[in-house]
Amino acid sequence: MSGGQRAALVVLTRDDAIRERMARELHRRYDRDYAVVVGADAEEVHTGLAEAGNLPVAVLFGVLGEADPDGLDRLRELHVGCQGSLAVAAYRWGAFETAGAVFEGITLGQLDRHVAAPEQEGDEEFHLQVSEMLEEWTNRQGGGFEAVRIIGDRWSERAQHLRDTFTRNKIPIGFHDVDSAAGRAMLADLALESPRLPVVVLRFRPGRPVLQNPSDLDIANAFGLLTPLDPELTWDVVVVGAGPAGLGAAVYAASEGLSTLVLEPEAVGGQAGTSSMIRNYAGFPNGISGNNLAFHAYQQAWQFGATFHFMRSATGLTTEGELHRVALSDGNTVLTRSVVVATGASWRRLGVPELEELTGRGVFYGAAIAEAPAMRGRHVFVVGGGNSAGQAAVYLSRYADRVTVLIRRADLSETMSDYLIRELDALPTIDVRGRTQVVGGSGGDFLEKVVVRHLDTGEETVEDGVLFVLIGSEPRTGWVAGTLAQDRWGFLLTGHDLIDAEDPPAPAWPLDRAPAMLETSTPGVFAAGDVRGGSVKRVASAVGEGALVVTLVHAHLADLRAHATT
Structure with missing residues (x-):
């Protein structure tokens, strides 16, 4: 075994031919970094792991087929002792009779993936899937290259925000507690005796800039992201927000030749970017994390020519004739022929004062993926009954000793997708408590x-635990309050809702023509995704609205050109 090997790839099967082919392919490609261990039974695998130096297991392949009719049961048994590894069902290509059991195992969270065993040397489809598995395992482990190093108080709200923002933007980070020996040594190496925390070191930039308690704008400046925008330039479309709807709009607008500016104050992906695994998005049978889905869309829009302006939020919107001016949090403004408002929504707060004071220190809003590894040995409460809460519970169960989902309804049947309900039911470390509410903490x-209070009996229990709160959303529309018509919850009114409402909204639709489907009360300003009243709270529908809105933008720009020539 090479001293550089960091984990093992394990194959469990009685089928000699499949075992030989998989061993050969894995050895040929991965020997440098991974030990390949194969066995017909658990005893042979354990012996092989011991001979390899008891390395952690990255991927555990269990074969299901004629020689292994109990392959999934044996895989699950072996996986218990290989926590942290990916459990992968393998099968002979064309063994379609195994599909039902494999898909059921994935739905119930008993399997991470499935793959057809290689049939020939250099099976690139097989190796593509193995590479994706190894990437997922590596991401779960953390560590590795630190493009950005953060030194601070582990549970300060600001440090938590930075970890979450960097992680969601796929920037490799390393966090070091200021009270640890390593943290103190790093500060000493930087000649910082009493720094303002957190300290952020940009190790990838020339000179390795050191920032003390930096603002988001300070970080953007140090990253080189504060490229001034041309004040004389008029954009075809400004997209406000880089969640699924905003990214969908950016991809289609830029690919169709529109000059496109995207404004994003935090991280690409919005709420969806915090989802650990989305299994019902079309085209990804093995599921995809919200972070990866969003980042791929960001790269796609960027490649098509969209300009992204990070760490700035829109603070106001005015209309100047047929143009619109968007005010930015850095004091600048941008001029555009059309606007797509895709600012999404933020998680609703619990409203319990003593818990609000502990935000970032045991109380987290959203999935807070960056904090999951720190939940080892803890009891985690996930508050919420939607898909985002279910996905967070599944992800956190990989680390926490116990996960309890707290919901106000009696059960999850009306608020969560069936596949997630079944997965929660199947995972032994997760339980769901209906008719409950968090009312305090200390x-x-x-x-x-x-x-925790039971809503029917009024009985209260006091328990040790950490809170992840995902209890619905509040639209991010404060910046256009009084400018664009909203419903009573603050969501933007669009299309027929502007003219069919029983009580005419204010501002009213100003033109004789009817507003377009996603057009707001200001002509040429559109809304897409969760920020829009009546939207379907699904990633796919948000992306679809982002694509649809570009068709409406084209029609609006055509009207502007026609008006200019008459």
Whole structure:
């Protein structure tokens, strides 16, 4: 075994031919970094792992087929002792009779993926899937290259925000607690005796800039992201927000030749970017994390020519004749012929004062993916009954000793997709409590106690635990309050809702023609995704609205050109 090997790839099957082919292919490609261990039974695998130095297991392949009719059961049994590894069902190509059992295992969270065993040397389809598995396993482990190093208080809200933002933007980070020996040594190496925390070191930039308690704009400037925008330039479309709807609009607008500017104050992906695994998005049978889905869309829009302006939010919108001016949080403005508002929504707060004070220190809003590894040994409460809450619970169960989902309804049947409900039911470390509400909590530097009330009996229990809150959304429309018509919850009114409402909205639709389907009360300003009243709260529908809105933008721009020539 090479001293550089960091994990093992394990194959469990009684089928000699499949075992030989998989071993050969894995050895040929991965020997440098991974030990390949094969066995007909668990005893042979354990012996092979011991001979390899008891390396952690990255991927555990269990074969299902004629020689292994109990292959999935044996895989699950072996996986119990290989926590952290990906459990992958392998099968002979064309063994379609295995599909039902494999798909059921994935739905119930008992399998991570499935793959057809290689049939010939250099089976690139097989190796493509193995590479994706190894990438997923590596991401789960953390560590590795630190493009950005953060030194600070582990549970400060600001440090948590930075970890989450960098992680969602796929920037490799390393976090080091200021009270650890490593953290103190790093500060000493930087000649910082009493720094303002957190300290952020950009190790990939020339000179390795060191920032003390930087603002988001400070970080954007140090990253080189503050490229001034040309004040004389008029854009075809400005997309406000880089969640699924905004990214969908950016991809289609830029690919169709429109000059496109995207404004994003935090990270690409919006709420969807925090989802650990989306299994019902068309085209990804093995599922895809919200972060990866969003980042691929960002790269796609960027390649087509869209300009992204990060770490700035829109603060106001005015109309100047047939043009629109968007005010930015950095004091600048941009001029555009059309606007797509895709600012999405933020997680609704619990509204419990003592818990609000512990935000980032045991109380997290959203999935907070970057915090999941720190949940080892803890009891985690996930508050919420939607798909995002279910996905967070599944992901957190990889680390936490126990995960409890708290919901106000009696069950999840009306609020969560069936595949997620079944997965939650099947995972032994997750339980769901209906008709419950978090009403209090306490702690010093970190949340220590959670108070849960049963809504029917009024009984309250005090338990140790950490809170992840995903209880619905509030639209991010404060910046256009009074400018664009909204419903009573603050969502933007579009299309027929502007003219069919029983109470005429304010501002009213100003033109004789009817507004377009996704057009707001200001002609040429459109809304897409969760920010829009009546939207379907699904990633696919948000992307679809982003694509559709570009067709409406084209029609609006054509009207402007026609008006200019008459």
